[in-house]
Amino acid sequence: MTFPSLVGDAIGGALLLVGVVFLLGGTIGLIRLPDLYSRAHAASKCDTVGACSILAALLLLGAPGSAGLKIVLLALLVLASGPTTAHALARCAFRSGVAPVAKDGGEGP
Amino acid sequence: MVWGAAVALVVMAFACLWRTNAGPTLEDRILAVNVVGTKALITLVLLASIGGHGFLIDAAIVYGLLNFIITIAATRLIETGRLRGGTTS
Amino acid sequence: MRRARTSVALFAFWCIIVPPRGILDVAVGVATALTLSAWTSRFLWPQPDPFVSTLRLVRLPRFMLTMGAHIVVAASQVLWVVLDPRSRVAPVVVRHTVRFGAEGARVAFAHAITITPGTLALDVVGDTFVVHCLDERFGRAVSDGSLAREIERLFGASAGP
Structure with a gap:
């Protein structure tokens, strides 16, 4: 799984940086956005992409032993679970009547 | 470089903890805990990569699965008031 | 049939988590996969098989x-x-x-x-x-x-x- 070349290291480092930036965006979005539904946007998309980017970077930078396959598995898990949990939470809040901050005044379920 | 990413992720995870304390609704808190879990998962993988400890990746997989199941179970508990039984709608 | 597929998927997961080094690893993996698929078939597949072409x-x-x-x-x-x-x-x-x-x-x-x-x-x-x-x-x-x-x-x- 190792890819011990300068190009691989450079791409890996870039992916690592991109991942950290996306995760930072997810964090700031979680703190800054006004209501649960908007925060779910940030958490589902930015975190999923950031996590997958960092996992891909680690794959390029060289994973120990047989870890490459596990990292791919982990990336698939994150990719599947991120949007699903966001949707589950949003549906739960929507059904229990948390009104979204909306221009048209918000509406219940 | 990998160290820097790991430290940044831990700082971000602590920043997310603020939302678990401040979130006005229960769902906000669950979402924040979920995000903290994702960041902890990535930190575990980064640490595995730094130290060459393969077992930390196994721990990360278990962490990810638990994170997912806990969130789904919690939303289901809030929505239906129970954990067992058939699916809703 | 469904249970067989679940068992195969679980065994593949086992092989990724624990790279089997001997006959004992494989045996434990097969046993775990069969037990888990039997146990989960109750609630994992409540509906009939979806048709996937x-x-x-x-x-x-x-x-x-x-x-x-x-x-x-x-x-x-x-x-x-x-x-x-x-x-x-x-x-x-x-x-x-x-x-x-x-x-x-x-x-x-x-x-x-x-x-x-x-x-x-x-x-x-x-x-x-x-x-x-x-x-x-x-x-x-x-x-x-x-x-x-x-x-x-x-x-x-x-x-x-």
Whole structure:
């Protein structure tokens, strides 16, 4: 799984940086956005992409032993679970009547 | 470089903890805990990569699965008031 | 048959987690996979088998690649909204009705809504999808039907307006 070349290291480092930036965006979005539904946007998309980017970077930078396959598995898990949990939470809040901050005044379920 | 990413992720995870304390609704808190879990998962993988400890990746997989199941179970508990039984709608 | 497939998947998972080094590892893995598939068959597959045609399996990788591109664009968009200090989000909730033939198509469409930029599927009631948009312009991708056509292409089912 190792890819011990300068190009691989450079791409890996870039992916690592991109991942950290996306995760930072997810964090700031979680703190800054006004209501649960908007925060779910940030958490589902930015975190999923950031996590997958960092996992891909680690794959390029060289994973120990047989870890490459596990990292791919982990990336698939994150990719599947991120949007699903966001949707589950949003549906739960929507059904229990948390009104979204909306221009048209918000509406219940 | 990998160290820097790991430290940044831990700082971000602590920043997310603020939302678990401040979130006005229960769902906000669950979402924040979920995000903290994702960041902890990535930190575990980064640490595995730094130290060459393969077992930390196994721990990360278990962490990810638990994170997912806990969130789904919690939303289901809030929505239906129970954990067992058939699916809703 | 279903239980056999679950067992095979679980055993593959075992082989990834514990690279088998001897006959004992394989034996424990097979035993675990069989026990777990027997135990989970009660609640994992309450409905009858969904029909998955070969054509769909062929189209699935392309669909996943499309969705992968979508989610990167979506994340960049959310990043832009979050990091711009002047931006004020003006979220709207829109309802959109699409009739799909297959149950799987509705699930795929709800997921695709979550993955496309600025939209999040809130609830599915029958054929009506309740969608939360970060801004009004993001909602157009859902309501102009381009996304529904993509799902339709994958499932080969009729997707009316």
